[in-house]
Amino acid sequence: GAVVSQHPSWVICKSGTSVKIECRSLDFQATTMFWYRQFPKQSLMLMATSNEGSKATYEQGVEKDKFLINHASLTLSTLTVTSAHPEDSSFYICSARVGTEGHTQYFGPGTRLTVL
């Protein structure tokens, strides 16, 4: 149980285009979903926290207008990278939490974004 999927697993796009990444909890309803960014050989950097039906809470330094998060249901959250640039190239990972305790957070497999 507790499976989280992400789609696509990798994407290559041209500079200036927008890319949407989906995160789904397959066998449970997630009270909260998180979006992380990870650079090579570095740890996870939390970008934003989203709760179903409400606006996402962004971490300091993360541009809200660039990284649009929509949490339409208890099983789906989307991250849209708008007007992508090469510096946005990274590994994006979502996670979903069942309850409120830290150990109930389950991660997706990640999406590798390359912006040319």
Add this chain to the structure above:
Amino acid sequence: QKEVEQDPGPLSVPEGAIVSLNCTYSNSAFQYFMWYRQYSRKGPELLMYTYSSGNKEDGRFTAQVDKSSKYISLFIRDSQPSDSATYLCAMSSNTGGFKTIFGAGTRLFVKA
């Protein structure tokens, strides 16, 4: 000072060795302590979690939490090449919206 400190390694050990991975932290409010394993180009998977202080064992893995020293450890017995991965410690509390703070991750290589 970072809230969670973890040596990034890399740590290289021979197959069968006992591996010790550690993290220190500064926030005494942390109550939940987790260890995640992350293979290259994959999302982290939860290995073990501990609530408050104490030990927890699961097969070849043992997690220890010493809240008085703000120090947590993960031991891997009889390490296997398949254990080669990055291990991230993580912790959270009941305050601050249950935000989980991750360590930098330690890269482990187990040589056959």
